[in-house]
Amino acid sequence: MTNLPLPSPSPSRSFFTKLLHCTHHKNLKHAQTLHSQIIQTGSSSCPFIANPLVNLYAKCHRLTEAKLAFEEIKYKDAVSWNCLINAHSQLGGPQNSVSVMHLFRRMVKEANENDVYPNGHTFTGVFTAVPDLGKNPLGAGKQGHSLALAFGCGCDVYVGSSLVSMYCKLGLVCDARKVFDRMPERNSVTWVAMISGYAAQRLGGEAVRVFKLMVGVGEEGLNEFVLTSVLSAFAMPEFIASGKQIHCLGIKSGLLSVVAVGNAVVTMYGKCGSLDDAAKTFELLSGKNTISWSALITGFAQSGDSEKALEMFSKMNHSMVKPSEFTLVGVLNACSDIGATREGKQVHGSLVKLGFESQIYIRTAMVDMYAKCGCVADARKGFDFLQEPDIVLWTSMIGGYVQNGENEDALVLYGKMQIRGIFPNELTMASVLKACSSLAALEQGKQIHACVVKYGFSLEIPIGSALSSMYAKCGSLNDGNLVFRGMPTRDVISWNAMMSGLSQNGYGNEALELFEEMLSEGTKPDYVTFVNVLSACSHMGLVERGWIFFNMMSNEFHIVPRVEHYACMVDLLSRAGKLTEAKEFIESTPTEHGLCLWQILLSGCRNYRNYDLGAYAGEKLMELGSKESSAYVLLSSIYTVMGRRGDVERVRRMMNLLGLNKEPGCSWIEMKSQIHAFVAGDQMHPQDKQIRAEVQRLSKLITDEGYKPVFDLLSADLES
């Protein structure tokens, strides 16, 4: 009984067990030892040993070795092929996906010869690889789909699930749903694929229906994957109630303790704008990982609480959890939002240290951050760093120039992009159109309009708004209106753009009519709308209506007046000569707006030659430490007129002390796509002589018509 000899395992059996064990532990060192032993014993051509070896290399991400081991197999069976195919599809990426398709074609081609045919395992690998194909993924997917049916794999749950997932990733949820509905058998993976497919397309309603279907069918598959995918479908404000229910379900089922589920809850609340709930859930998470922190930080940044986002980031740094590129994108966006240049630069430093520098999302966020913080040159450095910027990055850089008023550079960069043959998106077009508006570059604007048509963009928001605004701001109000009326839908920005075009070109009444039309169509005005309305009133001298609108803004629409609104009111009152009323109005507003508002009143006083009030406004500006040279010049002129020599001296001394100089006036005009700029006093233009002669001719003409220029003492002083 005691000394029964144990049967010694056959060498192939022993290799087999060792290979499985080694695969489980992903032990590459041991794999190489085993491989050499297998070669020595001459079993490397036997599928029963070589297949697990191919798989072992695959799980260690060693595709070259896997391929070598595969090619050594003399009579490859289906498993040999599938191991290598899935090795590539699991690693993913365009390159590996192409390899999957090559291997698959070879397998099919040699099938009859070897009597080895693709099966369910093969098609799962193929369908997983399809979405990553750079060239015609849909064609490959459909072809694969029909082959799978031809090879009798249509009923396999794995094949079905991977098909659902494939169609979803290609954006064809309807095709995915067709496959889903026809599947004879489904499991939790199938449900998850379908639900997350809807979630990715932001079709929360469909996702709920599928989830309810699953619960109704009595599927037992409720697991952490299902919960996370459902939660991601509810990450929109309109689904917050459903999201809360799933949160409860997570608590009841105990699945909330899975960190991925907790993270999905945090994300869901963040995207719904319930940052309190997001933060509470986050606090209770056990085993917070980098995704948890990123979810919360991004949530704060996206809901506009960027200070809080930065605060959480600094807490994260103390918690010893390493930030990922996702975290840093969120933090950079927070920095852009509040113009936190110093923090942004710190993040730049740490992302270099962490090796995220060349990540495209990181680059885009960095370019955006530097541009929004006003450091366009740094933004450009970040842009130039990548040889192949994608369209989002091109667009951020172009948008960065526009935001900083460097519109010529924006157009130049857009030209470079066109030469590189890069297809713009709607935001690119909107940015370059905005650049044209600011430059009043009608000709270039028209060319871009032609591109909009050529590229097949519609007049949807934001292109429609940008285009109508471009025409309006360039003075082509009819074309602006034509585009505006042709837009399929209009949001408050579209209305604002058209109104501002009208009002800037002296069509104040039409702007106000448009405002009435906007209200009657049920679009809620925002603060910009009221800036437009008030400035229209100011241009038209409509004091009474100005007051009505100013009061309507806070009383009816609960919009807190900003400095722009106060400025419009002061401008309106000053232009109308109601200078004392303007002064009293300024004194009733929050003091931090003084610098802007007193300056407006000062100009008003100049026009009406109210020297006492002008001096009062000027003194206020000096007290507040104004850096506007024109304020000091005007004030000293006023004192000159009033004969107060001592005060003139005092103002001039202050001006010198602050190092302020009179800024020369300048203007420009675009002719035949070229911009001609003029600065007061310069004689740089090649046709300077002719231009001056023409100005003299025109001056004489209008003087003869009876025009008398006003040369009061103030403007005389200004000219000196």
Place this chain on the structure above:
DNA sequence: GTAGGGTTAG
């Protein structure tokens, strides 16, 4: 007794 599908942060 070898091989396959799904979730969370931009």
